[in-house]
Amino acid sequence: MNIALHRDTKTLKTGAGLLLISACVGIGGATAAQAHDDHCAAIAGSVVDAGFADSVTVTCSDTHATIRSDTYPDHDLMTGITGTNEQVPVPADYAAPVILVPELGDTPLTRDAALGVAVNGVPIYDYTGGGEMSQTDLAHHQAQHDTVQTGQLDICGGHAGRGDDYHYHAAPVCMIAQMDNAGPNAVIGWAFDGFPIYGDTNPDGSVIADGVLDVCNGQPDVQFGYRYHTSQDAPYIVQCLMGVVADFDALPRVAPLVAAAGGGATPGRPPQGGVEGLVYSEDENGQRRMDYRYAGEDYYIRYAPAATQGCYDFETKTVTNAGALQSGEYCR
Structure with a gap:
């Protein structure tokens, strides 16, 4: 695990290697610098705790935690697909930027590419298969483009996309089964706006009541301010971002073959x-x-x-x- 902050730092030894933490002292318990460093540690820790530090690296800059992997997970792939697009999973170097000081915005953001990344480094998309989601589509379910209902996903919640890259469109159930810390309080991924993604229940294991999750499949969170969830019904996973992403149009895409x-x-x-x-x-x-x-x-x-x-x-x-x-x- 590679974790680095590009500021004046002090070094602490952890079970995952060297963790560099800012020497800034918080005022009232939480300066912006401290919040930044705490979030970096939380993102890096989620990868370590899940057991993916051997294949995923996390590097923190002044603004982002970059989660890097080859997008090729060590679990079953493609099994169960009937609506195949005849694409295959080819490893791809992928650097996913997660904002370190997240802030909720006024307008949900969506696009025809990844909205976040799982703790095993695999990108997370909305539930539609070919970028059909638009701002006006967020309020209603698009059954004809639903990757679950049209048989486009494997038993693990993912498939190979148009760039022959593997990614998830629904709960990454095979990855979750592999996690060392699998459970309701485990972070399974991070949206690019900096907010965490959890499973189908609240972190304490309680059931999420109907109507609680918003249009992006999220809700307020005591620790992080906001969090996303997977769900059994559509939209299954993050379908838009509720946070501010200044460089939203510049978010990375996997290079096609x-x-x-x-x-x-x-x-x-x-x-x-x-x-x-x-x-x-x-x-x-x-x-x-x-x-x-x-x-x-x-x-x-x-x-x-x-x-x-x-x-x-x-x-x-x-x-x-x-x-x-x-x-x-x-x-x-």
């Missing part, structure tokens, strides 16, 4: 009626494959690390490409 010979990869599209028997696997040599059936015929996507770092050799037979065999090298 690009053909080594030039040109981008063709995004897949869900086959009409869905597929059957989709299975994803990876062997000890790093060979990855996704196999499935559609209209009685077998299809697949196979890929493995290429000689060039950050690139993968692909061989595919997809419904999107009418069953034509295709191959090529694609890179981030």
Whole structure:
């Protein structure tokens, strides 16, 4: 675990390594500097306590905690998907910025990309599959774009998106099962506005009454001022941000795959009626494959690390490409 503050600091030893904490003294128990440092420690601690410090790093600057990972979790992937978009999970370097001094705003914010990040470093999106959510859509459920109802998600609450990047659209149940500190009071992720994400219940384990959660699936919190939740019903997870994010339009996106010979990869599209028997696997040599059936015929996507770092050799037979065999090298 790498935690650093870019100010005058003092160093404390922790079980996770070196934690750098500001030497500023709080007035009345909480100066802005102290609040900043406490929030940095809380974000870093949530990763350590969950047991993901070996694969996720947290680095704090003056304004943000950056949670960095390869977005490729160590749990089951893609199993249970029927409405596949014929994309596959390819590791991607991802640096998620979480505001260290969060502030509630006046207008909910949404976009066609991640709104936060889980403590295992996997991005968290709203429940829609292709960026269909807009400000006016927040007030009503979009069943036709609901990734849960249309079978686009695996049994873990995620899938590979248009950039062949794995991310969550609903409660990350497989990740939660892996957490060393799994329980109602465990933070499972952080929204980019700096507020934490919890599971389906209040941190004390009590049931969240109907109508308590707001349009973004959040509510006030004694410790952090505000918190988000997952839920069994739509919107399932964070669907917008209630906090102020000054650089909202500049929030990061996972870089899409690009053909080594030039040109981008063709995004897949869900086959009409869905597929059957989709299975994803990876062997000890790093060979990855996704196999499935559609209209009685077998299809697949196979890929493995290429000689060039950050690139993968692909061989595919997809419904999107009418069953034509295709191959090529694609890179981030």
